[in-house]
Amino acid sequence: MKKFLSFVVALGVVFTIATAGGSPKVTLVSKQYKQVKYVDRYGRIRSKLKDIDRVVPGDTIVYKNIVSNFENKPLKNLVLNNKIPKHTTYIKHSGKCSSKCRILVSVNGGRTFVPENKVGNRKVTNVRWILLASVNPNSEAYVSYATKIK
Amino acid sequence: MKVIVFLVLLTFSVVLEAKGVKAGTVITNQATLDFSMGDGASFSIKSNEVKNIVSQVLNFVLEWQNSKPVEIYKGAKQKILNLSLKNEGNGKDNISIDLAKDSSLDAFVESMQLYADTNKNGVLDKEDSVLSSLFLEADQEMDIFLVTSMKDDVYSQSSHLDIKVSAKSNLGGSGEKGTVHVGKGVDGVDAVDGISGGVSSKDVYYELRSQKPTFKKSVEYFKDRGYYLVTLELDIKGNTTLKNLVLTDRMPLGLRYRKNSIKFNKKYQSDKKDSDFASFDFRVNRLTLNLAQLKLPNKVMVTYILDKEVR
Numbered sequence: 001m002k003k004f005l006s007f008v009v010a011l012g013v014v015f016t017i018a019t020a021g022g023s024p025k026v027t028l029v030s031k032q033y034k035q036v037k038y039v040d041r042y043g044r045i046r047s048k049l050k051d052i053d054r055v056v057p058g059d060t061i062v063y064k065n066i067v068s069n070f071e072n073k074p075l076k077n078l079v080l081n082n083k084i085p086k087h088t089t090y091i092k093h094s095g096k097c098s099s100k101c102r103i104l105v106s107v108n109g110g111r112t113f114v115p116e117n118k119v120g121n122r123k124v125t126n127v128r129w130i131l132l133a134s135v136n137p138n139s140e141a142y143v144s145y146a147t148k149i150k
Numbered sequence: 151m152k153v154i155v156f157l158v159l160l161t162f163s164v165v166l167e168a169k170g171v172k173a174g175t176v177i178t179n180q181a182t183l184d185f186s187m188g189d190g191a192s193f194s195i196k197s198n199e200v201k202n203i204v205s206q207v208l209n210f211v212l213e214w215q216n217s218k219p220v221e222i223y224k225g226a227k228q229k230i231l232n233l234s235l236k237n238e239g240n241g242k243d244n245i246s247i248d249l250a251k252d253s254s255l256d257a258f259v260e261s262m263q264l265y266a267d268t269n270k271n272g273v274l275d276k277e278d279s280v281l282s283s284l285f286l287e288a289d290q291e292m293d294i295f296l297v298t299s300m301k302d303d304v305y306s307q308s309s310h311l312d313i314k315v316s317a318k319s320n321l322g323g324s325g326e327k328g329t330v331h332v333g334k335g336v337d338g339v340d341a342v343d344g345i346s347g348g349v350s351s352k353d354v355y356y357e358l359r360s361q362k363p364t365f366k367k368s369v370e371y372f373k374d375r376g377y378y379l380v381t382l383e384l385d386i387k388g389n390t391t392l393k394n395l396v397l398t399d400r401m402p403l404g405l406r407y408r409k410n411s412i413k414f415n416k417k418y419q420s421d422k423k424d425s426d427f428a429s430f431d432f433r434v435n436r437l438t439l440n441l442a443q444l445k446l447p448n449k450v451m452v453t454y455i456l457d458k459e460v461r
Contacts, residue, residue: 024195077192
């Protein structure tokens, strides 16, 4: 528990929205990494994530959104939305979840969402994760996706 | 068991080859979360914003536009080679250009100067400025003229006059792909040397010739016999062998080529396209001389007869 809390504090800024009944102790933190390729000892091309020092056109950025629940009740019906940043292109089928989820995408600025295999080569504007499991007290879940800088 | 794994990490900088988003562009990501809790109360929260500022990639290409080397003959004064420089990076770059001349050039060259095609009309004129460095926006291209003034006594045979033209980014330009120059890019962003390492060079050359070939055509009218005798004379000095030299001559209107009248160095040739030097194509009314190999020095004389068209 202590370790978990110190991890969250280390993330720095914590964003919540106050509600009439008070602010839930839930955080959503967005982090970013650069995906770099390397050759392993067998000569295979692999990729790994590293912290970003700088970016240039063509770089692949992986965004990871982490939900942390500090309440004593589970979080349910979690839906995360992420608009694809300007000047970047969503990398097909790059959406991931830490637990079971449904991933949908939009090609019309978030007006409608469909499974990714329905959009063909159209430009994805938004990505949505519908988490099928709850996030229990003092635990976390994350979703991620990748974009390429144009 | 202690396993030591040696991995050769090789960062692939494919990214440094691209043009793409302008340097200094800010890329922001933010997510939202909707959820319910306990008795079913719904909440919505936003994440923090994460930002990236796109660094500047230093990449440009120097090209030599001449399709073949410019030939220089004895007595030539000024010769121009055309180059172009294109900024393939993603921001405004300041590029300096230098010439590396071989000291052996001093025997031939009086002066050598680079000019930018400032008014972008594709020709060297008085509005074009002498060039040592230039600013190029992303994707901008500039024509460059390398102007060489030759000494009067230039004389050599089939040798090259080599010049290395080099361009280097003043924002970076280490020559090594991926080198970072902190804060050197536009608006203080980092600059990163692209695929060519922020430098580009081209070897260009002139081809020295001892003497220009002279080609003369004369027509004589023989009134008593009623025909024209056309004489073509080619005179080339030197001590090499010319290859694939082809001369063509189209017949003037109102005159008709007399069949089998071609003589090559006073020997009759057939009109057919065969193993001899000459042939005549009656469909397009054109004479072709195909001198596959011509050992120099050499003089070639070709004659043929034209008759007046009978109406």
